[in-house]
Amino acid sequence: MPYGERFIIEVQRTAQDNLKKRMLYYSSKLIADQAPKGNRRAWNYGISEVYIIVLMDGFAMPDAGDEKYFLHDICLCYRDHGKIFYDELGFIYVELVNFVKAEAELVNDLDRWLYVLKNMSSLNGLSTYLRKPIFEKLFQLAEYSKLKPEEREMYNVSLRNKWDAESIRSSQEEQLKRAREKAMAEGKAEGEVIGKAEGKAEIIKNLLSSNKCSISEIAELANVTVEFVNEVQAEIAKYGHG
Numbered sequence: 015m016p017y018g019e020r021f022i023i024e025v026q027r028t029a030q031d032n033l034k035k036r037m038l039y040y041s042s043k044l045i046a047d048q049a050p051k052g053n054r055r056a057w058n059y060g061i062s063e064v065y066i067i068v069l070m071d072g073f074a075m076p077d078a079g080d081e082k083y084f085l086h087d088i089c090l091c092y093r094d095h096g097k098i099f100y101d102e103l104g105f106i107y108v109e110l111v112n113f114v115k116a117e118a119e120l121v122n123d124l125d126r127w128l129y130v131l132k133n134m135s136s137l138n139g140l141s142t143y144l145r146k147p148i149f150e151k152l153f154q155l156a157e158y159s160k161l162k163p164e165e166r167e168m169y170n171v172s173l174r175n176k177w178d179a180e181s182i183r184s185s186q187e188e189q190l191k192r193a194r195e196k197a198m199a200e201g202k203a204e205g206e207v208i209g210k211a212e213g214k215a216e217i218i219k220n221l222l223s224s225n226k227c228s229i230s231e232i233a234e235l236a237n238v239t240v241e242f243v244n245e246v247q248a249e250i251a252k253y254g255h256g
Contacts, residue, residue: 018062019063019064019065020062020063020064020065021066021067022040022041022066022067023069024066024067024068024069026068026069026070026071026073027071028072029073029076033068033076034076037066037105040066041064041066041103041105044064045061045064045103048060048062062102063102063103063104064103065103065104065105065106066105067106067108068106068108069108070111071111071132072176072180073111074109074111074112075107075109078109083109084108084109084110084111084112084113084128085106085108085109085124086107086108086109087104087106088105089101089103089104089105090103108128110128110131110132113128113129113132115128115129214236214237214238217235218236218243218246218247219250222243222247229243229247
């Protein structure tokens with residue numbers, strides 16, 4: 015017989031490329047661990063419901079694209095018509111970064127939970143929108159001023175680490191952006207130089223073929239060095255005008 019619902023609740027503060035795979039691994043292990051050591055025939059795969067809940071703080075759902083949903087409720091279903099195949103395994107991802115409701119816009123307990131989780135560190139008290147026993151209890155447990163000194167220091171260290179990580183990530187993104195812009199600018203400038211040189215070489219070839227100007231006169235007319243004119247002349251002698 016099933017043992018009851020199983021949950022894994024995780025708060026993830028930094029983006030991970032393998033987040034989905036890791037959650038799939040956790041859920042698979044939670045299912046596999048339900049098998050008894052013996053008498054599996056009597057057990058008959060009586061697997062209980064398993065749910066993975068991931069609160070993503072400060073980053074978006076991997077591969078979410080331009081979608082701005084803050085709640086993703088995921089289950090196994092048929093590809094062709096979308097009917098649920100198995101409803102006792104679920105993945106719930108919550109993108110706190112996309113939850114932007116103000117207090118006056120909270121319409122249900124889910125909204126209230128997400129609002130409190132996202133804004134707990136900046137709340138000085140609970141407004142009438144959040145006046146429920148469960149939220150009052152949560153606020154009392156998490157109220158910063160009531161933390162013990164060692165708990166307060168742990169909280170501060172965690173917060174500083176988060177800020178440092180965000181600062182480093184932001185700096186790296188800015189440096190990468192500047193490097194790309196510099197590379198593009200240098201590539202454009204190099205292309206312009208090459209284009210000008212090729213254009214002048216063509217002018218010099220035409221002047222040389224006319225046999226009306228000396229090497230020094232051609233260099234002066236094209237605003238290049240005598241050496242450059244000699245290089246173009248050598249190229250003509252080797253490959254022809256074309």
